[in-house]
Amino acid sequence: MNQGFLSLVERLELAWEGVGLWAEQTWRKAQPWRDRLAIHGAAIQARPLSWGTVYVAAFCALSILALDRPVAASFKAHMGGEWEGFFKTVTRLGEAQLYLVPAGMLFLALMLLAWRAPSLRQRDYWRGLAVKPGFLFLSMATSGLTSNAIKTAIGRYRPRYWFDQGLYGFEPFNTQWGMNSFPSGHSQAAFAAMSALMVLYPRHWALWLCVALVVVSSRVATTVHWLSDTVAGSWLAICVTVLLARWFRSKGWLDTKAG
Numbered sequence: 653m654n655q656g657f658l659s660l661v662e663r664l665e666l667a668w669e670g671v672g673l674w675a676e677q678t679w680r681k682a683q684p685w686r687d688r689l690a691i692h693g694a695a696i697q698a699r700p701l702s703w704g705t706v707y708v709a710a711f712c713a714l715s716i717l718a719l720d721r722p723v724a725a726s727f728k729a730h731m732g733g734e735w736e737g738f739f740k741t742v743t744r745l746g747e748a749q750l751y752l753v754p755a756g757m758l759f760l761a762l763m764l765l766a767w768r769a770p771s772l773r774q775r776d777y778w779r780g781l782a783v784k785p786g787f788l789f790l791s792m793a794t795s796g797l798t799s800n801a802i803k804t805a806i807g808r809y810r811p812r813y814w815f816d817q818g819l820y821g822f823e824p825f826n827t828q829w830g831m832n833s834f835p836s837g838h839s840q841a842a843f844a845a846m847s848a849l850m851v852l853y854p855r856h857w858a859l860w861l862c863v864a865l866v867v868v869s870s871r872v873a874t875t876v877h878w879l880s881d882t883v884a885g886s887w888l889a890i891c892v893t894v895l896l897a898r899w900f901r902s903k904g905w906l907d908t909k910a911g
Contacts, residue, residue: 746838839885
């Protein structure tokens with residue numbers, strides 16, 4: 653019994669040594685790949701927006717070919733009841749006017765106060781307050797105009813055409829609502845607003861991110877947009893907001909340390 657038990661232990665030890673040797677050899681052979689990954693990681697850190705755009709474009713292409721229709725069909729078949737009502741309610745948080753109008757009005761009011769200020773100190777004070785609503789408005793307006801231009805140029809059919817008529821594809825330079833699915837305007841608006849708030853008030857970044865993700869999810873769950881539409885709209889808004897934040901900081905207009 654003892655000899656059998658010892659021989660079993662010895663066999664296990666030999667097997668473990670073999671696994672260890674195999675893992676060591678595999679790790680050594682993978683060194684060139686690890687070096688390439690490290691170099692690529694450094695490149696991504698140096699140009700995150702450029703590389704992010706490459707990966708988002710690749711994902712959207714893959715999604716258009718293989719993911720969009722199965723995802724939409726699954727939600728169409730299973731979404732209903734309270735969950736459908738919930739998503740149709742929260743999707744309104746992606747309406748651009750909810751953020752554009754208040755931010756624009758507040759910016760104009762503060763700039764008017766700055767223009768009418770009796771002293772230079774007060775003028776600078778009101779202008780400083782106007783930066784945040786101005787940044788939010790500009791982030792949404794710039795990404796929104798870009799999104800609308802892409803929508804018209806690409807002319808992608810919305811999911812309802814696929815469900816009702818079996819149509820799936822593109823009709824470029826079309827201004828009809830049903831043929832301007834890519835990118836998602838609600839996803840763009842939600843991420844533009846929430847990304848701007850992340851820049852202005854980074855302490856509450858998790859809340860802003862959750863709001864944006866809920867809106868994006870609602871567009872797919874209610875089959876108003878394809879999955880790739882929402883990813884493209886979200887990334888477009890993030891890129892515009894980041895670039896504007898860099899520009900504002902280079903001018904000395906934006907300081908979020910106290911946020």
